[in-house]
Amino acid sequence: MPPIPLLEVCDLVVRYPARRRTAAPVTAVDGVSLAVAPGETLALVGESGSGKSSTMAAALMLRRPDAGSVRFEGRELTGLPEAELRAVRPAMQPVFQDPFGALSPRLRVRDSVAEPIRAQGRWTREEGPAEVEGLLRKVGLDPGLGGRLPGDLSGGQCQRVGIARALASRPKLLILDEPVSALDPSVRAGVVNLLTGLQRGSGLGYLFISHDLALVRHVAHRVAVMRHGRIVESGPAEQVLTEPEHPYTRLLLSASGPMDTAAGKAAG
Numbered sequence: 001m002p003p004i005p006l007l008e009v010c011d012l013v014v015r016y017p018a019r020r021r022t023a024a025p026v027t028a029v030d031g032v033s034l035a036v037a038p039g040e041t042l043a044l045v046g047e048s049g050s051g052k053s054s055t056m057a058a059a060l061m062l063r064r065p066d067a068g069s070v071r072f073e074g075r076e077l078t079g080l081p082e083a084e085l086r087a088v089r090p091a092m093q094p095v096f097q098d099p100f101g102a103l104s105p106r107l108r109v110r111d112s113v114a115e116p117i118r119a120q121g122r123w124t125r126e127e128g129p130a131e132v133e134g135l136l137r138k139v140g141l142d143p144g145l146g147g148r149l150p151g152d153l154s155g156g157q158c159q160r161v162g163i164a165r166a167l168a169s170r171p172k173l174l175i176l177d178e179p180v181s182a183l184d185p186s187v188r189a190g191v192v193n194l195l196t197g198l199q200r201g202s203g204l205g206y207l208f209i210s211h212d213l214a215l216v217r218h219v220a221h222r223v224a225v226m227r228h229g230r231i232v233e234s235g236p237a238e239q240v241l242t243e244p245e246h247p248y249t250r251l252l253l254s255a256s257g258p259m260d261t262a263a264g265k266a267a268g
């Protein structure tokens with residue numbers, strides 16, 4: 001039997017109420033199914049407005065889905081009361097596009113990273129600070145930055161703090177929503193390499209949301225292509241990105257420009 005997926009989403013539906021009385025409600029996610037296994041990266045790709053972030057919010061149960069199921073390690077989350085969800089949440093952590101928005105502007109870096117450890121009741125005066133220092137090193141930051149505020153950091157440094165904070169709760173799954181799109185192109189490759197390095201040998205699963213197919217080719221084991229709230233094509237990354245079956249995937253690929261050049265840049 002294959003191992004139980006970390007995350008398994010089936011027939012997920014997310015609707016938003018109409019913004020005006022005369023308008024129709026928006027079905028942002030319309031029957032999405034996907035799964036992420038331990039140690040695997042599933043890239044969810046699609047144009048802006050295709051429903052990627054709504055899928056993420058529902059998978060994390062930050063917004064309760066209107067229909068469908070969300071299982072984490074086989075356990076159904078959709079019916080769980082908030083108190084029980086709170087116990088599951090540390091294991092599935094988000095990383096957002098805006099590196100500054102994800103951190104409290106008045107909290108020093110070390111306190112941002114310490115917060116999830118405290119929230120889990122694992123903080124001790126002896127081991128807490130060392131754990132924070134270890135996490136900062138793990139994401140490639142000088143622990144000396146611990147006393148800084150997010151406003152004193154670059155976008156790339158800030159996103160590394162966000163990743164350290166996500167790792168602080170010892171997750172099994174990261175759901176990353178365009179994690180490098182807001183960063184300066186010169187620091188993107190460093191953060192991408194950090195993410196692939198963190199995964200290696202760790203069993204950490206990634207649901208990696210991106211509109212950038214050149215980047216996706218670099219990180220993904222499998223790819224799911226989303227359009228108008230639905231998955232139109234999915235499969236092994238190599239197959240979907242080199243022999244796409246769906247016309248929409250072909251369109252996305254042709255719009256993403258020459259793959260080799262872009263991948264070469266990401267590797268540098």
Ligand SMILES: Nc1ncnc2c1ncn2[C@@H]1O[C@H](COP(=O)(O)OP(=O)(O)O)[C@@H](O)[C@H]1O
Pocket residue numbers: 016017026027028046047048049050051052053054055
């Ligand atoms: N809070 C909201 N209220 C109403 N409509 C929303 C809201 N969030 C997203 N939408 C709509 O849902 C659709 C999918 O959005 P989103 O999940 O953000 O897509 P993506 O992340 O792929 O850009 C879009 O049409 C968007 O306008």
Ligand SMILES: [Mg+2]
Pocket residue numbers: 049052053054177
């Ligand atoms: Mg989005």
